[in-house]
Amino acid sequence: MEKEKVVVGMSGGVDSSVAAYLLKEKGYDVIGVTMQIWQDEEHDLQEESGGCCGLSAVDDARRVARALDIPYYVMNFKHEFKENVMDYFVDEYIKGRTPNPCIACNRYVKWESLLKRSLEIGADYIATGHYAQIEKLPNGRYALKKSATAAKDQTYALYNLTQDQLSHTLMPVGEYTKDEIRKIAETISLRVANKPDSQEICFIPDNDYAKFIEENTDAKIEEGNFVNTKGEVIGRHKGITHYTVGQRKGLNLSMGHPVFVLEIRPGTNEVVIGDSDEVFAKRLYADHLNFMSVDDIEGEVRVVAKIRYSHKGAPCTIEKVDADRLVCTFDEPQRAITPGQAVVFYDGDYVLGGGTIISAFR
Numbered sequence: 086m087e088k089e090k091v092v093v094g095m096s097g098g099v100d101s102s103v104a105a106y107l108l109k110e111k112g113y114d115v116i117g118v119t120m121q122i123w124q125d126e127e128h129d130l131q132e133e134s135g136g137c138c139g140l141s142a143v144d145d146a147r148r149v150a151r152a153l154d155i156p157y158y159v160m161n162f163k164h165e166f167k168e169n170v171m172d173y174f175v176d177e178y179i180k181g182r183t184p185n186p187c188i189a190c191n192r193y194v195k196w197e198s199l200l201k202r203s204l205e206i207g208a209d210y211i212a213t214g215h216y217a218q219i220e221k222l223p224n225g226r227y228a229l230k231k232s233a234t235a236a237k238d239q240t241y242a243l244y245n246l247t248q249d250q251l252s253h254t255l256m257p258v259g260e261y262t263k264d265e266i267r268k269i270a271e272t273i274s275l276r277v278a279n280k281p282d283s284q285e286i287c288f289i290p291d292n293d294y295a296k297f298i299e300e301n302t303d304a305k306i307e308e309g310n311f312v313n314t315k316g317e318v319i320g321r322h323k324g325i326t327h328y329t330v331g332q333r334k335g336l337n338l339s340m341g342h343p344v345f346v347l348e349i350r351p352g353t354n355e356v357v358i359g360d361s362d363e364v365f366a367k368r369l370y371a372d373h374l375n376f377m378s379v380d381d382i383e384g385e386v387r388v389v390a391k392i393r394y395s396h397k398g399a400p401c402t403i404e405k406v407d408a409d410r411l412v413c414t415f416d417e418p419q420r421a422i423t424p425g426q427a428v429v430f431y432d433g434d435y436v437l438g439g440g441t442i443i444s445a446f447r
């Protein structure tokens with residue numbers, strides 16, 4: 086019988102290297118691919134930041150592929166990445182929202198583009214080193230299940246994958262803890278065993294978002310007013326792209342007590358400031374919905390929602406308000422619900438679905 090063929094996305098890191106090894110052990114015909122997704126020609130910042138597709142990534146991934154004796158290719162996805170991730174990132178900030186570029190990269194680059202090309206070259210699946218598990222449920226749907234280890238679970242960043250994408254995906258690392266993965270890497274003498282995890286946003290040097298946005302837009306980013314919830318002007322801001330909901334640092338306002346960004350209003354170029362208790366909200370609206378463990382919801386449904394990658398999740402009730410919009414009401418107010426970020430709903434360990442936060446209300 087012919088072996089099933091799988092393309093493993095190799096970033097040169099521990100997780101995807103071990104993923105390739107585990108799949109080979111399981112008897113798959115494994116092909117390693119590194120996607121080149123962005124490159125600063127002058128500085129090779131990917132190299133400096135340890136980003137996921139710099140020269141070191143390619144060198145490391147190629148070395149691992151050689152050690153595992155699997156074919157290895159580098160594929161260029163710079164165009165797809167610029168259009169779907171970098172441009173989206175800049176546009177969202179200009180609109181006063183805080184995007185999550187990793188989610189867009191997963192859905193549109195790592196999956197849509199890589200999967201398409203992999204199927205074209207005869208693969209049955211693509212695989213990554215993400216800490217998440219995929220299960221086919223009794224209702225016939227594919228759903229992501231949290232990884233075996235609470236310490237590292239990446240389901241939040243993957244909630245937007247489609248049924249078709251999930252049905253062609255393997256995530257062999259999800260059933261192990263990070264320590265177990267490092268141990269496997271050591272036993273098979275992978276030189277990447279002690280490489281740190283990738284951090285922050287890979288295409289932004291020194292985490293200077295505002296500078297990156299300014300350099301990548303024709304829109305004029307202008308100073309404007311900080312206002313309080315009564316609409317009174319309390320200071321000047323540097324341009325809305327410098328701020329995100331819940332931010333305290335860098336406001337340069339001396340109010341005698343800590344103050345936070347409550348809201349960003351691109352229409353009037355205002356940033357609304359308030360006290361710590363005002364940054365909590367109980368309800369949010371979300372659109373661009375993607376359901377996973379169910380094909381849709383009817384009436385009120387009890388779930389646990391995560392409003393950002395680092396949020397531990399909070400119990401709430403969700404209900405559709407129209408075809409592509411729902412309202413989510415938390416049992417307890419949540420801090421800094423931020424438009425543009427994803428909200429992901431969990432039914433136990435399974436991702437029920439998620440969407441993009443449009444607005445929050447106290």
Ligand SMILES: Nc1ncnc2c1ncn2[C@@H]1O[C@H](COP(=O)(O)OP(=O)(O)OP(=O)(O)O)[C@@H](O)[C@H]1O
Nearest residue numbers: 094095096098099100101119120137138213214283
């Ligand atoms: N440039 C790339 N080319 C191919 N696949 C990639 C690339 N970047 C990331 N991936 C895939 O996406 C997965 C998750 O990426 P992330 O940046 O979160 O990596 P990580 O947790 O540091 O994992 P790793 O140890 O494999 O680098 C990786 O395990 C890998 O399979």
